[in-house]
Amino acid sequence: MQKDYDLIIYGATGFTGRLVVEYLDKNYSEINWAIAGRNEEKLDKISSNTAYKPKYFIADSEDIAGLNKIAAQTNVIASLAGPFNRYSDKLVGCCVKNNTHYVDITGENIWVRDLIDKHHEEAEKKGIKIIPSCGYDSIPSDMGCFYLQRSLGENLLSVDGYHRGGGGVSGGTIESAFTMKNYKTNYSIGHPFLLNSKDFIEKQNKEASKDTFKIKYIDSIKSWSAPFVMSIANTRVVRRSVELHELNQSGYGSDFTYKEFMNVKKYSSALMVSIGLAILGLMIVSPISSLFRKLFTKPGNGPDKKTRDNGWFESIFIGKNTNNEFYKLRIYGDGDPGYKTTAKFICESALCLVKSDGYLENTNKGGVLTTATGLGDHLIKRLKNADILFEGPEKIAKTIT
Numbered sequence: 375m376q377k378d379y380d381l382i383i384y385g386a387t388g389f390t391g392r393l394v395v396e397y398l399d400k401n402y403s404e405i406n407w408a409i410a411g412r413n414e415e416k417l418d419k420i421s422s423n424t425a426y427k428p429k430y431f432i433a434d435s436e437d438i439a440g441l442n443k444i445a446a447q448t449n450v451i452a453s454l455a456g457p458f459n460r461y462s463d464k465l466v467g468c469c470v471k472n473n474t475h476y477v478d479i480t481g482e483n484i485w486v487r488d489l490i491d492k493h494h495e496e497a498e499k500k501g502i503k504i505i506p507s508c509g510y511d512s513i514p515s516d517m518g519c520f521y522l523q524r525s526l527g528e529n530l531l532s533v534d535g536y537h538r539g540g541g542g543v544s545g546g547t548i549e550s551a552f553t554m555k556n557y558k559t560n561y562s563i564g565h566p567f568l569l570n571s572k573d574f575i576e577k578q579n580k581e582a583s584k585d586t587f588k589i590k591y592i593d594s595i596k597s598w599s600a601p602f603v604m605s606i607a608n609t610r611v612v613r614r615s616v617e618l619h620e621l622n623q624s625g626y627g628s629d630f631t632y633k634e635f636m637n638v639k640k641y642s643s644a645l646m647v648s649i650g651l652a653i654l655g656l657m658i659v660s661p662i663s664s665l666f667r668k669l670f671t672k673p674g675n676g677p678d679k680k681t682r683d684n685g686w687f688e689s690i691f692i693g694k695n696t697n698n699e700f701y702k703l704r705i706y707g708d709g710d711p712g713y714k715t716t717a718k719f720i721c722e723s724a725l726c727l728v729k730s731d732g733y734l735e736n737t738n739k740g741g742v743l744t745t746a747t748g749l750g751d752h753l754i755k756r757l758k759n760a761d762i763l764f765e766g767p768e769k770i771a772k773t774i775t
Contacts, residue, residue: 377474379448380728381407382431384465385455387416389676390479390509393717394454399424402721405728410444411455435461438468445472452724453478457550458506459485459557466504470497475727479509479720481607482554484563490742498741505748507611508723509716513745514689514705515608515634516615517754520746522693522703523619523626525767529696530626532582533612535634536595536692537602541685541710542677548670552658563606569614582631583613589644592637594702594770595690599635600644601651608634615746618738637690677710685710693767701767708761715762722756723749 383398385391386409398407403426410431411417417430431447433440435455445451445468455461458480469476470493480486486506497504507516519533554563561568566583567575587601602608612632619625638644657666677685688706695701709715726734726749733752737743745753758764 377447377449378406379408380405381450381452381724382410382444382448383407384410384433384444384451384453385461386420386430387411387413388454388456390713390716391454392420393682393713394452394721395420395424395428397717397721399426402725405725408448435464438464441465441468442472445469445474448474450475450477450724450727452476452508452720454720456480456482457553458482460553463489466493469504470500470502473500473502475503475505477505477508477720477723477727479511479716480506480550481509481511481604482550482557483507483568483607483610484554484557484559484561486742487561487568488559490569494742498739501740503727503738503740503748504742505723505745506742507607508720508745510687510711510719511604512608512611513719513723513753513757514687515632516611516744516746517757518689518691518703518705519612519626519632520615520750521705521754521764522691522701522767524751525703526693526695526701530630531694531696532631533691533693535608535632536592536597536599536637536690537604537634537687538597538637539685539687539711541687541712541714542681548667551654552663552667555659555663566609567613568610570617574617574620578613579629579631582629583609583633585609586633586635587648589641589648591641592692594692594700595637597637597639598641598644600638600647602634602636603651603654605634611744612746615744618741618743618747621738637688676713682710682714685714687711687715691767692770698772700770700772702770703767704763704765706763706765718760718762719757722760723753726752726756 383394386395408429412434414432421428421430431444433444451469453462459482515535523530590599592599616626616630686708691703693701737750738747
């Protein structure tokens with residue numbers, strides 16, 4: 375059925391939503407897109423400030439009729455409305471019902487687990503792609519492992535990811551972190567295979583996949599490793615990609631493992647990161663977490679333009695194959711990773727679905743997927759064209775990890 379729009383941006387009035395609108399307006403005037411949210415005045419202002427002047431739709435996150443109306447009119451919805459377990463949950467169901475592809479930038483994997491249970495089977499049957507985590511969480515991790523796998527084949531045994539970058543923090547991200555402890559679910563957020571099936575988990579090396587918080591010097595990157603705040607999300611996404619690729623008969627290596635860390639230059643910095651994350655974790659789980667929440671940026675706010683423009687990210691992946699050979703891949707780019715680069719990531723992910731042009735033939739056809747399994751090589755091509763740089767993989771000397 376022909377739909378009126380290629381893409382609708384839901385949550386366009388939020389901090390990252392506004393950046394997505396700005397990116398689309400600047401780079402993609404040829405597609406037919408619109409915006410949506412719950413505040414008519416804000417939507418009108420955002421539309422008026424663009425060259426494209428997109429039409430806007432009003433629907434609250436609990437307004438099923440309104441959400442269905444939006445989903446029925448577009449081929450793809452990109453949601454920036456977080457916390458996603460609160461503001462995008464019903465939207466996903468409406469997308470599946472109306473045969474509409476969906477992408478977002480969530481790092482809320484405990485919610486994604488429930489999406490898999492509720493929607494994967496129906497979306498798979500209908501050929502609808504529901505692809506969470508299309509931002510800095512978790513595109514570098516997921517596509518980094520995918521890129522190495524495509525280069526090295528099924529003898530890829532393990533990958534370690536090391537991330538660093540510069541930028542600011544959004545109030546929406548902080549809000550998501552503090553609200554997740556109240557999310558009611560039967561699953562444990564700390565389970566290393568949170569997004570995988572029971573059959574897959576039984577075959578995995580569970581000990582090798584446990585989260586690691588040790589500080590170590592990594593000779594291959596001349597840096598220290600420290601705990602990475604988003605590893606608890608990114609590693610689970612990669613492990614889901616591994617299972618889905620295996621089901622699609624294009625698997626990673628047998629007993630493949632993935633871990634990731636923050637990359638810092640000094641031991642003292644690694645120690646401070648570890649202490650800081652421990653304190654933040656205690657704040658989030660504290661009985662008085664609502665008081666600690668007030669110490670941080672409010673939702674709707676984030677880093678200023680100068681901070682976003684001067685930001686950057688670098689993700690280094692060290693892959694090991696079954697011949698005990700090591701390979702290094704570097705993915706990097708300019709722009710605040712959590713916001714300017716995330717806006718680029720989700721737009722290019724959405725446009726993979728808008729402009730598939732036969733490029734998605736080797737991906738999973740439908741379901742609750744990942745960027746690697748739902749978008750694959752097509753996304754890598756679009757990211758490269760959007761100035762996200764892939765360097766390598768190159769063979770390196772045996773490394774200590």
